[in-house]
Amino acid sequence: MVVIHSITNRSIIIKGEEGHPHEVCGYLIGKHKKGRKNSGMDDIFIITDFMVCENINSDRPDIRFEISPKDHMAATKQAEKQKLDVVGVYHSHPNHKAYASPTDNDYAVERTIYLIYSIFDSKFKDLKAYILNQVTNKLESTKVSRTVKSRRLKLKKIQAEK
Numbered sequence: 001m002v003v004i005h006s007i008t009n010r011s012i013i014i015k016g017e018e019g020h021p022h023e024v025c026g027y028l029i030g031k032h033k034k035g036r037k038n039s040g041m042d043d044i045f046i047i048t049d050f051m052v053c054e055n056i057n058s059d060r061p062d063i064r065f066e067i068s069p070k071d072h073m074a075a076t077k078q079a080e081k082q083k084l085d086v087v088g089v090y091h092s093h094p095n096h097k098a099y100a101s102p103t104d105n106d107y108a109v110e111r112t113i114y115l116i117y118s119i120f121d122s123k124f125k126d127l128k129a130y131i132l133n134q135v136t137n138k139l140e141s142t143k144v145s146r147t148v149k150s151r152r153l154k155l156k157k158i159q160a161e162k
């Protein structure tokens, strides 16, 4: 599952609406806790910050996104400053549902959270989260929980609630 702080979620939605009809993309910053399953599907991600990246795909920025290595380094630094990690990637699907496309699946890596925001006509419609199932090698949706709690990470509490 993924827990995302409401302010972070809201900020990403605004970026997605502003960037429409191009795909917007960026890194998700927070904490990752491995679960017990080999598939990785019971891993827990807590997202408290994000970094907007430039979509450097110039051919089809409406249906593809690409992030430069320079932006990856910047995100890593931004996370390190907060003693956090880069735990995932978000991108928008302009005028498409928040499903994991075959391309999304091809580029997915293990132990990473993927958030897909569906934006129709510059208006947010839906958010879905995916983890790469390491047994089937397919992106599978996982639960998204929004929280308004303080920025402090309450991983232990969330695990206890499970």
Ligand SMILES: [Zn+2]
Pocket (backbone or CB within 6 Å): 091, 092, 093, 100, 101, 104, 116
């Ligand atoms: Zn996609």
